[in-house]
Amino acid sequence: MKSRKDANTLDWIEAMEREPLPADELLAELLRWARAGWLRHLDGAVARFALELEPGAHPLVLLCGALVAHMESRGHSCLLLEELHERPDELLSWSAEPREALRAVLQRLPGELPAWLDTLRGCALVQDAEAVDGHGEEADSDTAPLVLCGTRLYLRRYWHYEQRVAAQVRLRGALREAVDTASARAWLERLFAAEAGQRTPKTDWQKVACAVALRGRLSVITGGPGTGKTYTVARLLALLLATAPHPERLRIALAAPTGKAAARLKQSIEGSLQALAGRIGDALDLAALTARIGAARTLHGLLGGRPDTRRFAFDASHPLDVDVLIVDEASMIHLEMMAALLEALPETARVVLLGDKDQLASVEAGAVLGDLCGDADPGGYDAECRAYVQATCGTQLPEDDGGARSGALAQQIVMLRESRRFGGPIGKLALAVNQGKVAAAQRVLRDAQGAEVHWLEAASPQAVVRLALEGRPGAPGGYAAYLQALRERPQGEDEGAHAEWATRVLTAFERFRVLCAVREGDWGVEGFNLAIEAALLRAGWLRKTGEWYEGRPVMVTRNQPALGVFNGDIGIVLRAPGARGALRVYLLEGPQLRSVLASRLADVATAFALTVHKSQGSEFEHTVLALPDQGSSQVLTRELAYTGITRARTAFTLVSPQPGVLAAAIERKTKRASGLREALAG
Numbered sequence: 001m002k003s004r005k006d007a008n009t010l011d012w013i014e015a016m017e018r019e020p021l022p023a024d025e026l027l028a029e030l031l032r033w034a035r036a037g038w039l040r041h042l043d044g045a046v047a048r049f050a051l052e053l054e055p056g057a058h059p060l061v062l063l064c065g066a067l068v069a070h071m072e073s074r075g076h077s078c079l080l081l082e083e084l085h086e087r088p089d090e091l092l093s094w095s096a097e098p099r100e101a102l103r104a105v106l107q108r109l110p111g112e113l114p115a116w117l118d119t120l121r122g123c124a125l126v127q128d129a130e131a132v133d134g135h136g137e138e139a140d141s142d143t144a145p146l147v148l149c150g151t152r153l154y155l156r157r158y159w160h161y162e163q164r165v166a167a168q169v170r171l172r173g174a175l176r177e178a179v180d181t182a183s184a185r186a187w188l189e190r191l192f193a194a195e196a197g198q199r200t201p202k203t204d205w206q207k208v209a210c211a212v213a214l215r216g217r218l219s220v221i222t223g224g225p226g227t228g229k230t231y232t233v234a235r236l237l238a239l240l241l242a243t244a245p246h247p248e249r250l251r252i253a254l255a256a257p258t259g260k261a262a263a264r265l266k267q268s269i270e271g272s273l274q275a276l277a278g279r280i281g282d283a284l285d286l287a288a289l290t291a292r293i294g295a296a297r298t299l300h301g302l303l304g305g306r307p308d309t310r311r312f313a314f315d316a317s318h319p320l321d322v323d324v325l326i327v328d329e330a331s332m333i334h335l336e337m338m339a340a341l342l343e344a345l346p347e348t349a350r351v352v353l354l355g356d357k358d359q360l361a362s363v364e365a366g367a368v369l370g371d372l373c374g375d376a377d378p379g380g381y382d383a384e385c386r387a388y389v390q391a392t393c394g395t396q397l398p399e400d401d402g403g404a405r406s407g408a409l410a411q412q413i414v415m416l417r418e419s420r421r422f423g424g425p426i427g428k429l430a431l432a433v434n435q436g437k438v439a440a441a442q443r444v445l446r447d448a449q450g451a452e453v454h455w456l457e458a459a460s461p462q463a464v465v466r467l468a469l470e471g472r473p474g475a476p477g478g479y480a481a482y483l484q485a486l487r488e489r490p491q492g493e494d495e496g497a498h499a500e501w502a503t504r505v506l507t508a509f510e511r512f513r514v515l516c517a518v519r520e521g522d523w524g525v526e527g528f529n530l531a532i533e534a535a536l537l538r539a540g541w542l543r544k545t546g547e548w549y550e551g552r553p554v555m556v557t558r559n560q561p562a563l564g565v566f567n568g569d570i571g572i573v574l575r576a577p578g579a580r581g582a583l584r585v586y587l588l589e590g591p592q593l594r595s596v597l598a599s600r601l602a603d604v605a606t607a608f609a610l611t612v613h614k615s616q617g618s619e620f621e622h623t624v625l626a627l628p629d630q631g632s633s634q635v636l637t638r639e640l641a642y643t644g645i646t647r648a649r650t651a652f653t654l655v656s657p658q659p660g661v662l663a664a665a666i667e668r669k670t671k672r673a674s675g676l677r678e679a680l681a682g
């Protein structure tokens with residue numbers, strides 16, 4: 001039997017098929033889609049605004065306007081019109097009811113794709129990209145809210161971001177520094193001399209990455225977790241110090257999208273430089289180099305982000321005061337931020353992006369690192385680059401199948417291929433998932449049922465709560481270490497002892513985490529946070545005295561620069577020293593402990609469970625990944641599974657309501673619509 005809702009939709013569809021489609025009727029339909037939650041209200045508002053601006057607008061323009069905004073909210077920079085025309089179901093992955101409603105609308109917008117494009121081009125709301133200044137400079141006459149570029153339709157803002165990033169990457173990717181190859185080679189040999197007992201790889205990609213970054217103003221070092229990106233960049237800094245004409249003037253900055261990732265980068269580079277100093281002796285003053293490295297900043301902080309404006313203090317007219325900028329976790333950088341970052345760099349500066357191209361892309365629109373690294377697997381190096389690598393590294397780069405493809409930038413991208421951290425089942429699982437090998441991934445999980453990886457194939461959400469409380473055989477504990485540390489609060493008002501204790505609590509909390517694919521529902525972050533909190537209260541580990549209570553882990557959900565806290569920062573609520581101390585949120589940035597009065601923090605969420613998205617840039621000894629049922633199909637992707645698995649350092653547990661969920665995730669590879677690669681080639 002059909003529900004009333006279904007019947008209404010069907011009546012509407014029949015009526016629709018009988019008549020041509022007037023713009024106001026389509027607008028009403030789009031607003032209905034927004035009320036039904038198929039589109040955002042904002043998407044409907046885009047269509048309404050379009051009709052207000054241009055009362056004679058063709059309904060196709062309104063539909064495409066709403067859909068391009070909708071796709072932007074799903075991380076796409078643009079709407080692929082060919083896909084919408086030929087494969088709307090695939091493009092939108094909507095459930096049956098909205099799918100049918102869209103189909104009915106499309107039936108009343110007949111015409112082949114070229115006719116669609118002509119209709120769009122003929123509307124004053126759509127500007128042809130050919131007619132817009134290619135460098136993203138806005139002319140006074142450029143006011144149309146939509147831009148058509150080939151068969152891609154953009155919201156004007158995103159088209160500009162893409163053009164700006166492409167222009168910057170083309171410019172910086174092609175700039176080369178003069179390199180004394182003999183001196184570079186001598187230093188590279190020293191910096192990468194094999195340790196006793198260490199085998200020399202056939203192609204030392206780390207050394208190649210250093211050589212390549214030495215001569216470029218923009219380079220990318222990509223690789224999975226533990227492939228030595230930070231190890232390599234520490235050696236690059238040493239190499240820059242060794243070869244710079246005025247090393248004492250070198251200004252080095254570190255940044256990452258989140259405060260935690262930035263602090264981790266700094267700590268890791270400093271650790272690497274210290275170990276290197278022990279090996280190369282006093283040939284280089286690495287202690288002075290370490291002292292020259294500025295504080296690790298979030299990108300937002302580095303660029304001087306200000307509340308309530310998208311503008312930054314640093315931009316093309318007020319460039320950053322830096323010679324070398326190292327940016328970690330670059331997969332999380334969205335299009336708008338990348339445009340702002342590259343434009344704020346002086347032309348003479350060198351920027352090195354580090355990241356894993358296969359991880360989830362940014363929450364916001366764009367997949368910049370993935371787009372930049374399109375040729376990273378095969379290499380795509382040209383003869384000149386090969387000769388340079390031969391001269392500086394004594395290495396012949398392996399031939400790839402397709403030869404050089406994407407020009408200057410491809411010569412500046414190096415992919416590190418060997419993980420130093422994951423040799424066992426976690427690494428094998430991550431590789432199988434990344435390569436889309438469902439059977440191999442299932443085999444690793446089933447064969448290795450034990451300490452390192454474990455799969456609860458047909459579990460209930462309660463299984464996740466048990467893992468949080470007790471862990472599992474081979475990976476004991478869950479949150480036990482942090483709960484135990486909480487109980488060991490020092491008596492008295494000694495600030496030093498209190499700080500040590502707070503650090504212990506925070507460090508213990510970082511050992512375990514529940515990661516989810518979705519936010520809502522029993523299998524989502526919200527459900528697990530409530531369930532884990534309730535279980536800990538019942539078991540007497542925590543005592544809830546109000547919204548803020550001692551031991552509550554929280555994640556900041558909005559940048560609050562005035563307090564020095566940024567979206568994604570994790571802290572724990574603890575009472576300040578003394579019996580009557582105020583409740584404060586304590587945060588660790590690397591080894592640095594700081595705290596903020598709890599009542600001043602406006603936007604936070606409990607953080608026993610996080611989305612995989614929010615976990616990027618962090619790793620936990622034991623990571624539990626809870627995949628929801630098939631209903632949440634759009635978010636269950638290969639990148640999500642890969643990112644979740646690679647957050648685990650020593651133990652990984654997958655929990656799913658049915659075994660098929662993992663296969664479904666692995667088979668769904670994300671493809672974000674973007675024209676960046678085309679713009680880079682142009």
Ligand SMILES: Nc1ncnc2c1ncn2[C@@H]1O[C@H](COP(=O)(O)OP(=O)(O)OP(=O)(O)O)[C@@H](O)[C@H]1O
Nearest residue numbers: 206223224225226227228229230231232268420421
């Ligand atoms: N060539 C090497 N020789 C010896 N040890 C290495 C080498 N490369 C990396 N390592 C070690 O492997 C570990 C992982 O390296 P590193 O932290 O640089 O990887 P990463 O790619 O930056 O990891 P993540 O993705 O977690 O940030 C570190 O302990 C590092 O010292």
